[in-house]
Amino acid sequence: xxxxxxxxxxxxxxxxxxxxxxELIQWAHATFGxxxxxxxxxxxxxxxxxxxxxxxxLPIPVLFVDTGVMFQETLQTRDRLIEEYGxxxxxxxxEQTMEEQTRKLGVLYLSPEGQAECCxxxxxxPLHAVASQYDGIISSLRRSxxxxxxxxxxxxxxxxxxxxxxxPLANFSDEQLHQxxxxxxxxxxxxxxxxxxxxxxxxxxTPVMDGEPKRAGRWRHLGxxxxxxxxNPSDSQDPxxxxxxxxxxLRDRILGIETDFxx
Ligand code: SF4
Numbered sequence: 001x002x003x004x005x006x007x008x009x010x011x012x013x014x015x016x017x018x019x020x021x022x023e024l025i026q027w028a029h030a031t032f033g034x035x036x037x038x039x040x041x042x043x044x045x046x047x048x049x050x051x052x053x054x055x056x057x058l059p060i061p062v063l064f065v066d067t068g069v070m071f072q073e074t075l076q077t078r079d080r081l082i083e084e085y086g087x088x089x090x091x092x093x094x095e096q097t098m099e100e101q102t103r104k105l106g107v108l109y110l111s112p113e114g115q116a117e118c119c120x121x122x123x124x125x126p127l128h129a130v131a132s133q134y135d136g137i138i139s140s141l142r143r144s145x146x147x148x149x150x151x152x153x154x155x156x157x158x159x160x161x162x163x164x165x166x167x168p169l170a171n172f173s174d175e176q177l178h179q180x181x182x183x184x185x186x187x188x189x190x191x192x193x194x195x196x197x198x199x200x201x202x203x204x205x206t207p208v209m210d211g212e213p214k215r216a217g218r219w220r221h222l223g224x225x226x227x228x229x230x231x232n233p234s235d236s237q238d239p240x241x242x243x244x245x246x247x248x249x250l251r252d253r254i255l256g257i258e259t260d261f262x263x
Contacts, residue, residue, distance in 0.1 A: 001245040021168035032136035042077040045140035054085035067122040092126040119229035131161040159242040
């Protein structure tokens with residue numbers, strides 16, 4: 001099977017820096033067809049992407065991983081996207097309830113190693129279970145998130161899901177994101193207005209104080225060792241050394257070899 005590496009994507013990534021998020025979403029749909037989805041944790045950047053998809057009237061499903069310990073506000077935000085934007089939100093769930101997991105393994109999220117395992121079981125595995133359905137996943141990582149994401153490319157290789165991750169908001173600043181949300185009255189998770197810079201499970205997420213890094217509210221009880229859950233591969237892998245296996249046809253479509261599709 002032909003391979004696609006991060007280096008193969010470098011020209012596209014260079015050219016895509018000038019494209020708008022909407023153009024990148026259209027490219028993803030034209031390239032991957034019904035084998036593209038977006039993934040959202042119901043935070044503001046993901047909701048902006050969902051709003052763009054609804055405005056473009058593209059039939060791109062939204063994957064939402066419900067760990068079973070989400071904030072009520074997050075679930076309500078998901079329901080509003082379905083009702084008000086008409087989006088096809090697919091809720092993915094872990095194999096075990098939190099109660100079953102705790103009975104078998106104890107309260108995992110109180111240690112860094114346990115947190116990694118809990119996130120693997122409750123977030124990463126449910127997503128990986130649907131990997132074979134998709135060639136492209138639209139995410140909402142932004143370089144202005146800082147940390148590991150400061151150099152995130154627009155297109156990156158997701159080795160574990162054997163897909164291409166598309167980040168249409170990669171070069172969107174905080175100001176651009178908030179301007180888009182305000183101008184378009186985008187549905188947002190009400191927890192943002194309560195001081196939550198980012199939002200995950202209710203067991204492991206707190207608001208942040210002024211001056212703290214955005215992700216300081218994630219796994220605060222574990223100190224600075226736990227910052228990411230592993231659901232976004234570029235948070236932990238170096239994509240430059242990775243490749244995925246794709247059909248020749250898909251490889252040509254991604255690299256624009258046999259198509260005159262222009263955005
Ligand atoms: S964020 Fe916390 S509760 Fe949620 S899956 Fe990760 S460790 Fe478990």
